[in-house]
Amino acid sequence: MAKQNKLHIKKGDTVRIISGSGKGTEGRVMKVFPQKMTAIVEGKKIVKKHMRPSQQYPDGGIIEQEAPIHVSNLMLIDPVTKEPTRIGRKKVEGGKGWVRYAKKSGEELK
Helix, strand or coil: CCCCCCCCCCCCEEEEEECCCCCCEEEEEEEEEEEEEECEEECCCCCEEEEECCCCCCEEEEEEEEEEEHHEEEEEEECCCEEECEEEEECCCCCCEEEEECCCCEEEEC
């Protein structure tokens, strides 16, 4: 069985795209694919897809949808400073498990 990749972003995070055609723009993460190390950001990297007629698309045609972006091109936005930040992980005191925190402000992330 393959090892699960640990990503620095999760669904619902606000991220900034740091390279590529959407460089400098921000958006919310809608879905994460750990095996492929990619994520879909709401309203970013829109591509056109040709659809064959089906029940969902009776006429078929060309639809626009978001494409995945590699996680190395995304940086999480710090909830305090509203700037891109790196992510750290630290052990929860008295409990079990780990919590993510923003390295710029030290703020814990959900």
